[in-house]
Amino acid sequence: MSDNKVVELEEKISYLQNMLDELNMVIFRQGEKIEKLNNQIKETNEKLINQSQSQSEQSEEVIDKPPHY
DSSP states (O other): OOOHHHHHEEEEHHHHHHHHHHHHHHHHHHHHHHHHHHHHHHHHHHHHHHHHHHHHHHHHHHHHSOOOO
């Protein structure tokens, strides 16, 4: 193999390695964002469940009162 071909292949390998490193970093950051979004979804669901429970408890209190109150 000629020296030019070897240099060309080394350049391509170097370029591909850099691209792979960049893509790995993108995937890592996306994983972090997904984890944060999942946590936000869990928190929102918990808040909605708590709100729903407190509203149903409040409506039960209103229903339990006799009509003359």
